[in-house]
Amino acid sequence: MYKWLILPILFRFDAEQVHYFVCGTLKFLFKIPGIPFVFRQLFNYEHASLEREVFGLKFKNPVGLAAGFDKNAELMDELACLGFGFVEIGTVTPLPQDGNEKPRLFRLKPDRALINRMGFNNHGASVAAERLRKRKTNILIGGNIGKNKLTPNENALDDYLKSFDALYEVVDYFVVNVSSPNTPGLRDLQEKEPLMKILAALKQRAEELAAKYSSLPKPILLKIAPDLTNSQLDDIIEIVTSTKIAGVIATNTTISRADLLTDDNEIKKIGAGGLSGAPLTHRSTEVIRYICDKSNRAFPVIGVGGISSPGDAKAKLDAGASLVQIYTGFIYEGPGLAKQICKALV
Numbered sequence: 001m002y003k004w005l006i007l008p009i010l011f012r013f014d015a016e017q018v019h020y021f022v023c024g025t026l027k028f029l030f031k032i033p034g035i036p037f038v039f040r041q042l043f044n045y046e047h048a049s050l051e052r053e054v055f056g057l058k059f060k061n062p063v064g065l066a067a068g069f070d071k072n073a074e075l076m077d078e079l080a081c082l083g084f085g086f087v088e089i090g091t092v093t094p095l096p097q098d099g100n101e102k103p104r105l106f107r108l109k110p111d112r113a114l115i116n117r118m119g120f121n122n123h124g125a126s127v128a129a130e131r132l133r134k135r136k137t138n139i140l141i142g143g144n145i146g147k148n149k150l151t152p153n154e155n156a157l158d159d160y161l162k163s164f165d166a167l168y169e170v171v172d173y174f175v176v177n178v179s180s181p182n183t184p185g186l187r188d189l190q191e192k193e194p195l196m197k198i199l200a201a202l203k204q205r206a207e208e209l210a211a212k213y214s215s216l217p218k219p220i221l222l223k224i225a226p227d228l229t230n231s232q233l234d235d236i237i238e239i240v241t242s243t244k245i246a247g248v249i250a251t252n253t254t255i256s257r258a259d260l261l262t263d264d265n266e267i268k269k270i271g272a273g274g275l276s277g278a279p280l281t282h283r284s285t286e287v288i289r290y291i292c293d294k295s296n297r298a299f300p301v302i303g304v305g306g307i308s309s310p311g312d313a314k315a316k317l318d319a320g321a322s323l324v325q326i327y328t329g330f331i332y333e334g335p336g337l338a339k340q341i342c343k344a345l346v
Contacts, residue, residue, distance in 0.1 A: 002333075002334030002335070002336070003332075003333070003334060006334075007332070007334070010022070011107065011109065014103065015103075015105040015106060015107050015114070016102065016103065016104065016105040019105070023070075023074065023075060026075060026078045027074070027075065027078065030077065030078050030081075036077075036078075036081050039078075039081040039082065040081045042336075043081065043082045043083040043335055043336060043338065043339050044081070044082075044083045044339065045061075045083060045338075045339045045342040045343050045346075046060065046061070047061075047342070047346045049345075049346055050062065050085070050342055050345060050346060052085075052322065052323060054247075054300050054322045054323055055173065055219040055221075055246040055247055055300055056216060056219060056246075057140055057172055057173065057219065059085040059086055059140060059323065060085050061083075061084075061085035061338075061342050061345075062085055062317070062322070062323045062324060062345070063083070063084060063085050063313065063323075063324055063325075063326065063338045063341050063342060064084055064085055064086040064087060064088060064142070064302070064323060064324070064325040064326075065079060065082075065084050065086075065087045065088065065325060065326065065327065065330065065338075066088055066304050066325035066326060066327040067088040067089065067090045067091055067142070067144035067175065067177070067223075068090075068091070068116075068118075068327055069327055069330070070087065070089050071089065071090060071091065071092070071121065071122045071123075072089070072092075072122055072123045072127065072128055072131065073089045073128040073131040073132050073135075073141075074131060076089075076131075076132065076135040076137055076139065076141065077135055077136050077137045079139070080137035080139040082335050082338060083335075083336075083338035083339040083342065084139065084338050085139075085140070085323070085338075086139060086140035086141070086142060086172075086323070087139055087140075087141055087142070088141070088142035088143075088144050088175060088325065089128060089132075089141060089142070089143060089144065089171075090122065090128070090142075090143060090144030090145060090146070090175070090177070091120050091122065091144045091145065091146040091177045091180065092122050092124070092125045092128050092143060092144065092145055092146070092163050092167065093120050093122055093124065093125065093145070093146055093147060093148045093159065093163060094124065094125050094147075094148060094159050094162035094163050094166070095124055095148050096122065096123045096124035096127065097119075097120060097121060097122065097124075097148055097149060098121055099118050099119035099120060099121025099122075100117050100118065100119035100121075100182060104116060104117045104118050104119065104273070105118065106270045106273070108260065108261075108262040108266075108267075108275075108277070109262075110260075110261035110262050111260050111261050111262050111277060111278055111279050112277050112278040112308060112328075112329075112332050113260075113262075113275055113276060113277030113278055113279050113280075113328065114275070114276050114277055114328050114331070115270050115273040115274065115275050115276075116182070116253070116273050116274055116276070117181075117182045117271075117272055117273035117274070118182060119149060119182045119183060120146050120148075120149065120180070120182070120183055125145070125162065125163040125166035125167055126166050128143075128166075128167065129166045129167050129169075129170050132167070132170035132171065133169075133170055140172045140173075141170070141171045141172050142171060142172065142173045142174070142175055142221075143163075143167040143170075143171035143173070143174050143175065144174075144175040144177050144223070145160055145163040145164060145167070145174060145175065145176060145177065146159070146160075146163075146177040146178075146180065146183065146186070147159035147160065147183070147186065149183055149184070153185050153186075153188055153189060153194065156189055156194070156198065157197060157198050157201055160176065160198055160201075160202060161201065161202070161205060164202055164205055164206075165205070165209075168206075168209050168218060169213070171218070172218065172219075173218055173219040173220070173221060173246065174202070174206075174218055174219070174220045174221065175220075175221045175222075175223050175249055176198065176199065176202065176220065176221070176222050176223065177223050177252070178190050178195060178198070178222070178223070179223050179224050179225035179251075179252040180252060180253070180274065181225070181252075181253065181255045181272070181273070181274045182272075182273060182274060187225060190224065190225065190228070190232070190236075192235050192238075192239060195222075195239055196239055196242070196243065199220065199222065199239065199240075199243040199245050200243050202220055202245075203217075203220060203243055203244065203245055206218050206220060219245075219246035219247070220245040220246055221245065221246055221247045221248060221249050221302065222236070222239075222240060222245060222247075222248050222249070223248075223249040223250075223251075223252050224236055224248060224249070224250055224251055224252065224287070225251060225252050225253075225254070225255075226250070226251035226252065226253075226254045226256075226280060226283045226284050226287055226305060227254055227255055227256060228287070230290065233287065233290055233291060233294070234294065236248065236291070237291060237294055237295045237298075240295075240298075240299055241295070241298055241299070245299075246299065246300065247299045247300035247301060247302065247322075248291060248299065248300075248301050248302070249301070249302040249304060249325070250284060250287045250288050250291060250301055250302070250303060250304070250305070250321075251280070251283070251284045251287050251288075251304065251305045252274065253273075253274025253275055253276045253280070254274065254275050254276075254279075254280055254283065255272075255274065255275070256275065256283075257275065258279075259279065260279060276305070276306075276327065276328040277306055277308070277328035277329070277332070278306050278308060278328075278329075279306065280305040280306040281305065281306025281307070281308075281312055281315075282306070283305070284303065284304065284305025284306055284316070285303070285305075285315050285316055285319050288301055288303045288316055288319040288320055288321050289319040289320060291320070292319060292320025292321075293320070297320060300322040300323070301320060301321050301322060302321060302322065302323045302324065302325060303316030303317070303319065303321030303323070303324045303325070304316075304324065304325035304326070304327070306328070306329070307324055307325075307326045307329045307341075308326075308328070308329030308332060308333050308337070309329070309333075309340075309341075310340055310341045310343075310344030310345070311344075312329070313326075313341045313344075313345070314344070314345070317345075324341075326338065326341075
């Protein structure tokens with residue numbers, strides 16, 4: 001029903017406006033008594049074999065929702081009813097920002113893909129933290145953090161620390177985003193020296209806050225781009241093992257436009273942005289396999305990029321991923337995708 005009736009109607013309208021409409025509709029529906037129960041019955045699937053323990057956290061299943069869908073932690077209780085084992089909010093920055101000019105989200109329907117240049121539009125870390133304090137669900141939450149657009153790279157660490165401090169008590173793990181192509185200069189932070197500095201400082205802050213709250217340090221993961229060379233991936237492996245952060249998320253969106261089915265003139269008209277969806281499937285799996293094999297699986301990897309079927313998810317897990325995340329596939333395939341993947345894994 002979703003793919004043949006609802007999706008064609010939604011796709012007649014602007015992509016970003018549809019996103020806000022869908023989110024608003026979810027919030028409205030979940031105020032109706034009984035609707036959360038109905039959604040749980042329709043979209044949840046639980047089985048003991050799906051449970052995972054990764055970087056010290058217990059996941060009810062290995063399928064999560066990637067960052068970008070719920071940037072501002074507004075839909076935690078609603079998304080928890082759609083079968084996910086965990087949800088990642090953000091990317092969150094210390095100060096609120098509007099992001100890039102609209103239009104900034106585009107569908108590539110022949111490729112079952114999206115191009116976005118959102119630019120970390122969000123309400124700020126303190127607003128997200130306050131919403132997370134009020135949530136009712138106990139689903140595991142990841143906090144994806146980045147720097148504000150106007151913050152120069154030499155001061156980027158300050159931004160990451162501010163968001164880290166603001167979210168520390170209300171998320172279960174952190175993701176350091178230095179791989180989005182939509183904030184000028186951000187990907188330069190993937191270079192070895194600045195990245196070591198950021199991750200080492202965050203790791204130290206996690207240990208300080210853990211001592212303060214008499215708990216274990218919150219896991220820190222690094223989200224990387226699919227456009228890195230093998231030499232750069234070798235550096236990532238060295239950085240992760242040296243700083244002893246918890247793991248890697250592979251991968252973010254790509255700046256590549258190779259082998260797309262969408263007309264070239266349309267691609268040029270859309271312009272810059274990160275590409276997600278089916279065209280990313282193979283490359284993201286390649287990156288996962290390379291990192292896992294080269295590191296001898298020294299740390300967990302969360303696989304994301306082009307997952308639109310149970311087979312895609314299984315390929316990521318077979319390549320070495322401990323968990324997977326969906327986003328663009330969730331939009332094209334509908335709210336039952338997490339359940340489909342879980343049932344197939346069982």
